[in-house]
Amino acid sequence: MITMNPTSFASDPVAAYLVVGIIGAVVGSFLSMLVYRLPIILKREWERDCREALALPPPEKAETFNIAWPASHCPQCRAPLKLRDNIPLFGFLLLRGRCRHCSASIPRQYFLIEVLTTFAALVSVAHFGLTPRGAGAFLLGAALITLTFIDMREQILPDTITLPFLWLGLLVNRGGLYASLDSAVLGAAGAYVFLWLVFHAFRLATGKEGMGQGDFKLFALGGAWLGWQLLPFVLLFASLAGALYGGTLILTRRLTRSTPMPFGPFLCAAIWLALFYGWPLMALYLRGTHG
Ligand SMILES: [Zn+2]
Structure with missing residues (x-):
């Protein structure tokens, strides 16, 4: 410190x-x-x-x-x-x-x-x-x-980093450093379960694995630090940034549609951005969609 x-x-x-x-x-x-x-x-x-x-x-x-x-x-x-x-x-x-x-x-x-x-x-x-x-x-x-x-x-997100930082997120929020403890616990568990469900639904529907298991833990880490309320923002931002980046690479023929692209870097960027500007950005978004 x-x-x-x-x-x-x-x-x-x-x-x-x-x-x-x-x-x-x-x-x-x-x-x-x-x-x-x-x-x-x-x-x-x-x-x-x-x-x-x-x-x-x-x-x-x-x-x-x-x-x-x-x-x-x-x-x-x-x-x-x-x-x-x-x-x-x-x-x-x-x-x-x-x-x-x-x-x-x-x-x-x-x-x-x-x-x-x-x-x-x-x-x-x-x-x-x-x-x-x-x-x-x-x-x-x-x-x-x-x-x-x-x-x-x-293309790996080592447990040796994701798990300790997930627990650390819960610990720092015991005193409500970035979110209430209640919101952090819900965020960590909810984030993991949500991506787990998406992963298995996607696999059942397409027979392919859309993301790595490490992404669940990374998203849970985000929930532990930010609280559950900012998770939709994190997922939306990471998906948009990932789609934009992947789309650009495909258009410029530096990536084919079937090559896997790691999702972790986009999640990481979104989590960090949300820690600083999550609430103001969400307020801006809500104001935009609800008049
Ligand atoms: Zn040398």
């Missing part, structure tokens, strides 16, 4: 925003590592579990790979990064997006994650101030950024 004296924040906002921005960039640097490593760690675990279930010999002993080990390195030539290349945001700019050793290009995604996380930190504090609500908004933003990029790369 950020503990800064609100009066010092008011008297020196530039310094305060600088500190918040640096925290955002550092967290972003951690997240870009997580986006790359977590799916690899999970896949290794799944392989081990599958082999165990099939009574196959365990996989050959691979080198240690976890969140902390090995140290940051070039994915191409595996040369370790120098300390100064590891500085969030500036490391990428310093290297001009290329490895110092083999000049393989570093995926722009790492840089993008750092920029987005920094942005999330600044927006959270600008909107909610240096308060528990501001800190919570940033924490949720960090989780949603991680889920977005993992879903885009791997």
